[in-house]
Amino acid sequence: MVDRSHLKVPKPTPVDLTKLPLKFPKIEIDYSKCTVPFWCKKCLQACSQLVFQVYCKQLARLKESDPREPGTYEVVTVRRDKCNMCNKCVEVCPEDAITITY
Amino acid sequence: MCIYCELWGDGMTWYLNPKNYPRHMYTLPRPDAKPRAAAGEANPGGYINAERALVDAMEKGPEEFEATLKAMRDGADLVQGCVGGFMGQAVPLRDAEKMVEMANPLGLIACLCRKAMLAVEERSRPETTCMGLGVGMLKWERWPERYKGGVHWVSSDEAKEWLRDLDTRGFMHSLMMFGPRFIGGICNCDYPVCDALAMRLDFGFNMLKGHHVAMVDHDLCNGCGICAQRCQFGALKMNVTIDKANIDQMRCFGCGLCETGCPRQAISLVEKAKLPALQEVW
Amino acid sequence: MATKSEEEAKKTAYPLFVAPRPYSFELSTEMLELLRKEFDPPIIVAKFAEAVAGKKGPEIDAVGEKVFGEYGEEWMRRTLQLGEEYPDRTYEMLKEAADQTSELVFPLVLQRFIEIAYLSTQQFRILSIVENWARRLVYKVTDCYTFKTLQDKCGSEAASLLPCRHACLAMCRTGCQAWNLDATVDMDATMVKDGYCQFAINRI
Numbered sequence A: 001m002v003d004r005s006h007l008k009v010p011k012p013t014p015v016d017l018t019k020l021p022l023k024f025p026k027i028e029i030d031y032s033k034c035t036v037p038f039w040c041k042k043c044l045q046a047c048s049q050l051v052f053q054v055y056c057k058q059l060a061r062l063k064e065s066d067p068r069e070p071g072t073y074e075v076v077t078v079r080r081d082k083c084n085m086c087n088k089c090v091e092v093c094p095e096d097a098i099t100i101t102y
Numbered sequence B: 001m002c003i004y005c006e007l008w009g010d011g012m013t014w015y016l017n018p019k020n021y022p023r024h025m026y027t028l029p030r031p032d033a034k035p036r037a038a039a040g041e042a043n044p045g046g047y048i049n050a051e052r053a054l055v056d057a058m059e060k061g062p063e064e065f066e067a068t069l070k071a072m073r074d075g076a077d078l079v080q081g082c083v084g085g086f087m088g089q090a091v092p093l094r095d096a097e098k099m100v101e102m103a104n105p106l107g108l109i110a111c112l113c114r115k116a117m118l119a120v121e122e123r124s125r126p127e128t129t130c131m132g133l134g135v136g137m138l139k140w141e142r143w144p145e146r147y148k149g150g151v152h153w154v155s156s157d158e159a160k161e162w163l164r165d166l167d168t169r170g171f172m173h174s175l176m177m178f179g180p181r182f183i184g185g186i187c188n189c190d191y192p193v194c195d196a197l198a199m200r201l202d203f204g205f206n207m208l209k210g211h212h213v214a215m216v217d218h219d220l221c222n223g224c225g226i227c228a229q230r231c232q233f234g235a236l237k238m239n240v241t242i243d244k245a246n247i248d249q250m251r252c253f254g255c256g257l258c259e260t261g262c263p264r265q266a267i268s269l270v271e272k273a274k275l276p277a278l279q280e281v282w
Numbered sequence C: 001m002a003t004k005s006e007e008e009a010k011k012t013a014y015p016l017f018v019a020p021r022p023y024s025f026e027l028s029t030e031m032l033e034l035l036r037k038e039f040d041p042p043i044i045v046a047k048f049a050e051a052v053a054g055k056k057g058p059e060i061d062a063v064g065e066k067v068f069g070e071y072g073e074e075w076m077r078r079t080l081q082l083g084e085e086y087p088d089r090t091y092e093m094l095k096e097a098a099d100q101t102s103e104l105v106f107p108l109v110l111q112r113f114i115e116i117a118y119l120s121t122q123q124f125r126i127l128s129i130v131e132n133w134a135r136r137l138v139y140k141v142t143d144c145y146t147f148k149t150l151q152d153k154c155g156s157e158a159a160s161l162l163p164c165r166h167a168c169l170a171m172c173r174t175g176c177q178a179w180n181l182d183a184t185v186d187m188d189a190t191m192v193k194d195g196y197c198q199f200a201i202n203r204i
């Protein structure tokens, strides 16, 4: 690898380290109930804080994965640090798959 | 100086240097090579889970957070060949228009962040918000799941029109690197849906500020406030006392959205190189 | 037991892309073998060595221009022919993109055939492309098999005149002619001076 030690790499850290550790809401998703998240997507679109993300678990070469098949996608709570516990996601979830505790 | 200009600029702004776009089309297989899964196949959702680990680490304490952040940055450096975890940079519309003349082919594709964050699909050409550059795009059918709706090929003139349209709608443009010294995409981002932008603004890595900053000419500004709606970085706000726009150049990313949005041409982009105190602000 | 969402999902139509056949995006090995059989560097170097025996200085270069120039032309002509006969999915997609945008023949279609020409005769696995945009196509060859064979067979003195450059230059020119491209082919760097050859095709 190229030696880049002479370079000044900018490293801004907006997270105030002196404030850590912080405590965030715990969001549990029951994957036996939430099986087709890319098709349902209700929690993703209800959350103003964009806490959730969805990704394809079964990537295949030369063909698209079917989001209507259970288990191809999984919804993940990524940005719990931004959750305000408005409970909108819990309300919109048709499968009652989400529980939030603090 | 911008680290990428220092490394790969050859004396010019690095993303205006045509040497940072080309790729070979074919690689002959090694005779003894074993078939290897692509990174995405071996670890789908790897990036999302790394991000989640970052938030988890904030609950544990400063040391854990810094260690996790460092691992993420180093990982990005290894895979993307970028430096300090910065794989993208803000680019104003006028430079993005020059970039599409240097790269080919140009393919309009669906945005990966919007797909992950909101499960939005951009299947038709008018919906697309992302542009892939380089010959790798010719092989998109290897991973159709990434390119839902396929690739819409455009000429450089069509690409410019597409960029201007997105600019009018209020998306900021940024370039993305996919491998060392290889600019592989022009993204059109908005916070917080764009993950790269969210990572930069919330955790301080992933995207560099651009090569310009915006400045207001108070004689021309009439205080209409349009620019304030377009700034995604909290750099521009209306100065209520004098009823004119005010820009904090330390926060400005140089995206140029305020400039292109201003009906009175009161805002201009100034090259950072002309402002000595901004040389290390990236 | 299927959840409510699953049942509803099943009722919705959803467009899915599935490749109609198992595509190969890489070059056909059969084609590469055919080209190698005809244009393997030792063959042309042997021919050059024969023609140049007993000659000196400027004469060597004149012979080189003739022998390697003809070889280069034939090399590209055959590459163009076989490259079309053995398409891969990458090329099919490139043609589609070129049709839709009407601006990719230079540099990308030309780049494909130049890559085939080198990958079929050289020993490296990747041709290093330095620039490919609307005005310039630049590539470099660092570890040249032809040059090495030339050094071994004809000695470093003849090799240092770099007669083999005529092959690469003629090959690029033939490629440009094939699509009626107005372009000049230049050498930005040479093996003798810089340790690698760099060729630049400039649109006029």
Ligand code: SF4
Residues within 6 Å of the ligand: A027, A046, A047, A048, A049, A050, A051, A082, A083, A084, A085, A086, A087, A088, A089, A090, A100
């Ligand atoms: S409680 Fe509100 S903020 Fe938290 S994840 Fe649910 S919708 Fe988002």
Ligand code: SF4
Residues within 6 Å of the ligand: A029, A033, A034, A035, A036, A037, A038, A040, A041, A042, A043, A044, A075, A092, A093, A094, A095, A096, A097, A098, C005
């Ligand atoms: S709303 Fe509920 S069922 Fe739908 S994707 Fe979200 S967690 Fe899954």
Ligand code: SF4
Residues within 6 Å of the ligand: B216, B220, B221, B222, B223, B224, B225, B226, B227, B228, B244, B245, B261, B262, B263, B264, B265, B266, B267
């Ligand atoms: S858009 Fe232009 S005229 Fe309106 S407030 Fe901003 S700078 Fe002033």
Ligand code: SF4
Residues within 6 Å of the ligand: B213, B214, B230, B231, B232, B233, B234, B235, B236, B247, B251, B252, B253, B254, B255, B256, B257, B258, B259
């Ligand atoms: S002030 Fe203007 S150029 Fe600077 S970040 Fe805001 S919109 Fe972009």
